[in-house]
Amino acid sequence: MSEELSPEVIQRRDLILRNLQESLGVDKLSKQLATDGKVPHLYWGTATTGKPHVGYLVPMRKIADFLQAGLNVTILFADLHAFLDNMKSTWELLENRVVYYQNVIKALLQSLDVPIDRLHFVKGTTYQLSREYTNDVLRLSAQVSQRDALKAGAEVVKQVSSPLLSGLLYPLLQALDEQYLKVDGQFGGVDQRKIFILAEEQLPKLKLGKRWHLMNPMVPGLTGTKMSSSEEDSKIDVLDEAEKVRAKILGAACSRDQPDNGVLSFYNFVLFPIVSPKAIQVENHEFFDFESLKTAYLSGKLSEESLKNYLAEFLVQLLAKVSEKCDNDEVRNAKEKGYQNIEVKNEKIEEKPVELDANQKNWAEILLRNEILNRESLEATISKISQERPLKLVFVVHGRGKFHLGFIGQILKIKELHDAGIPISATILVSDIEAYLDNEKVSWGAIDARAIYYREMLISLVKHLNLQDLVKIQIASEIEGYFSSDYVLDFYKMASAVTRDESTICEGTSLSGNLVSLMYTLNARLVQPDVLLIGKDSANLAELSAKLLRFIGQTPVVHLATDEIVGCDGKKMSCSNVDQLLDPLDTxxxxxxxxxxxxxxxxxxxxxxxxxxxxxxxxxxxxxxxxxxxxxxxxxxxxxxxxxxxxxxxxxxxxxxxxxxxxxxxxxxxxxxxxxxxxxxxxxxxxxFAEKPRQKLVTDAFTVSKGKKK
CATH class of the missing domain: 1.10.240.10 (Tyrosyl-Transfer RNA Synthetase)
Incomplete structure (x- = not known):
């Protein structure tokens, strides 16, 4: 390949690849560099949590190389990830942190004399809360196993015996960012390698393309561990005062027994790339490359004090340029507002004592003759009910397969509660996204058609039970707020509330099965139910739903559990057992x-x-x-x-x-x-269903389509 490239392309490629620990897809990158009119585009992402520190000089030095090599570079501020980081921040704080990060990073690159006309900044929430992006998260989760998601995030997500669901989703979101930022490649630390591999393996399966990936080494912090925004002693903030910079460098770990320490790493990945081809002069010795300086230090020719003093003065001078560029009201205000000490209050459910009137006590007694789950919310729920404001009963149906008579149990229960004297307003919610997430029991392209088929079957069943005045049928995706930005944000909040083990309620190993309880809760909540009807075998789903709602500061919904309708084999009537279910369209x-x-x-x-x-x-x-x-x-x-x-x-x-x-x-x-x-x-x-248009609904519902659900 190299013989086919022009000297100019080889020079650009070598500049892009220098000082990287690993590169994947270099042939593709080289081809793009050699293509007339093509400007390769990559992105680097960072969560806007702590303040940028001098460890950022390592990726910034490489981003400087990318810009000098003529690449387009997007820096992604992962404000959604920052918000979900134990939800320690408010959106107002994060807005100001993004402003702060953007100014500091621009100043860093300008202080390195890098042109930034090809540099772009994007906030994650500008697209990560969109319906299209969320659809792709769900599609990707269906083809990635829990194990592979855990493995992909092993170097960047805290490893525990049962990780949070949000930690398993993290690598998937980072992979999809490549598609939505419209880039050709991604740059990050070598700790991102497994996420990059996941992106290369999985995105092409969704026809979302395969990118190249560039990885810089992980530079130790000043205390010998990874430099981190959350460890004060391990880092130097970019805008720290000169004396603080000197003090931290002089106190840094720099043992000759540990040649990969933070001080030497800064010489390797920051100082030499900046001064090259000029020399670094320490103790009257000139060094044109890192290896010669490292050898001199490890052999004792250079003292630790002189090595640290040179680094300290270099950083002080460089950061002085950065501070000068950031000496303005915009940066000061962003810093003050973005890092102020405020107490982020967890949303709590306000519990008020309620008193029930005679009718309400009677209605509560009727409900309690059934198996009630999340019953701590029952009195508060009943206290809202009157003849003018009926009890809103909701039954969520997932179209996992053929419609069958097993769904009649909850419908008949609605009628029985009504006949017992409770004022009722009932909705059957058709939500087939859960059927897709549950081992793709409905194909992605058939989700909408399956929902319509179920709706029409339910409308017909309810009509022939003479209950059409009591029960209405609604498709979840047609309700206002479905997959809105608030809906999606609550989805990610809920993913931060439950572990992998807690959310494993479906058979199979795909990560998507863990999302069923989240989607059930969000979709049911769209219609604002008072009571949800559920099968007795799904009690764990009601418990999970209660936990998820409490986490986002909402009252758990009362669930009424009904007996499962028996199939012809004596077991629960199930969509997955066609020979034993009773299909209304059978002869x-x-x-x-x-x-x-x-x-x-x-x-x-x-x-x-x-x-x-x-x-x-x-x-x-x-x-x-x-x-x-x-x-x-x-x-x-x-x-x-x-x-x-x-x-x-x-x-x-x-x-x-x-x-x-x-x-x-x-x-x-x-x-x-x-x-x-x-x-x-x-x-x-x-x-x-004897008419052809209705017959076509059935056919379409079970036709495997490669189309993308919108």
Whole structure:
């Protein structure tokens, strides 16, 4: 490759690559440098937490090389990351810190006599809270495992046995920044290497391109450890006074037994690149390169004191230029406002004592006959309810697969609570993003089509249950505020509240499964529910949701847990088991066949699917349609003749002993009766979907599309 490059391109490339510890994708970089009209573009990012310190001279010296080599350079101020750093800062503080950082970095580069016309500054929040960016975070999380995310951040995220979810997301966000900053490459410390590898491996899978990556060595701090904004003794602030600079340099660790100490590293990565090709003169010795100076020092030819004194005076003179350029009201105001000592108050839930009137006490008592989760919020919730302000019940549906009768349990519960006297306003929220995050049970390109299919199925089911005046259906993505900047910010706040282990509620290893509880909470909150309906097997989701809401200063939502509707195999009816679920669009024969295969031993109630379907669905549906509940079961005369049963207890008696003990109810007759009621309900839905436009909805919902959801 080098033989094909012009001397000018080779010179630019060598300037870009000098003093780096590692470079990935150099061939691509070289090709871009050799392309007429192409100006390669890279970015370097920093979180605006502490003040810039002299450790920044190392990346700034390299950024100076990049600018002198004719590259475009973007510096990213990661204000979102800074805000989420234990949420120690306010947005007002961070706005001022960005101003401070920008002025100091400009002054640093100008003090190195570097032209900055190709230098650009960007705040992370200008794009990281957008819907498009967040969509790509979710897409990326579905293809990255928990293990790979943890591994990628191993050098930059604090390692604990069960890391915070935000720490696992960090490498994904940094990788995606490359796409949204429209750069050709990224520059960072060698501690970023695993994040760079993740970006190179994963972004092309989303057709977001592959970039080159440049890494500078990690320079030790003055105390011998990594220079850090949070360790006062390890750093020198760029605007520190001269005496403080001298004192810290003279007190720095510089042992000949540790040749990689911070003092020698500054000579290597800052001083020599700045003065080259001129020499550095220490104790009347001239040194044109770092290795000769290092050898002289390690062999004892140079004293520690003289080495430190030269470095101290060099830094004092350089930082004096920086201070002069920063001696203005804008920088002073930004420094004062950005680093003032303020107490960042954690958002707390204000708990006020409530008193319930007679109606409200009665409604609370009705609710408490059910399994209530997060019940500490129940009284406060009920205290808001009146005939004019109904209880807002919400049931969140995730379209993981084929629509089935298992969703009827929560719908019937809504009706039963209403009939018990509670004023109700109910919403079924269709939120299929969770189905994508759960092992991609709906493809990315089919999310919208799946949501529409579920909405139309629910509308039809609710209509044929005669509940359309009580229950409305809504798609989460169509609600105002869905994936707004506030929504996304709360998403990241919540990711800072729970660990990997706490948020692992889905099977599989992809990181996206850990995000399901966050999206469930955010999407449910869009409709501002009083009570959320949930299956009893999802109690852990209710607990997680409560923790997430408390973390952002909001009251946990009361959950009412309902029994799971049984499938034809005796287990919970599930989208993932097509052969055992009851699909309203199955033919009458298919429905009959599925129920006919189910376990239903004569006289045995244990595990009896037909009896469970009768209890959970048949009698409850009949009660919606008739004032007098009657389940008519046809039998031949020789088998005891027809029977009419008015409640489930009567059915149990008829099945176990029989009103005529010589003729207890036969399983086949029981199943036929159950099939009859269910098929009668399904007939209306089948009729609704008989038209071609509705049939196309079903087809589109299960068509794998490569398109990107907007």
């Amino acid at each position: 009458p024969k298919q429905t009959k066949t599925k129920i006919a295969r189910s376990f239903c031993e004569p006289g045995n109630l244990s595990g009896n699917v037909a009896m469970q379907l009768a209890q959970q669905i048949v009698f409850r549906v009949l009660a919606l349609k008739n004032e007098k509940v009657e389940l008519r079961i046809s039998r031949s005369a020789e088998n005891g003749g027809d029977v009419v049963i008015r409640d489930y207890e009567g059915l149990e008696n008829e099945f176990v002993t029989g009103s005529n003990p010589e003729f207890p109810l036969h399983p086949a007759d029981l199943k036929n009766a159950v099939v009859g009621v269910i098929n009668q309900l399904f007939d209306g839905i089948r009729a609704d």
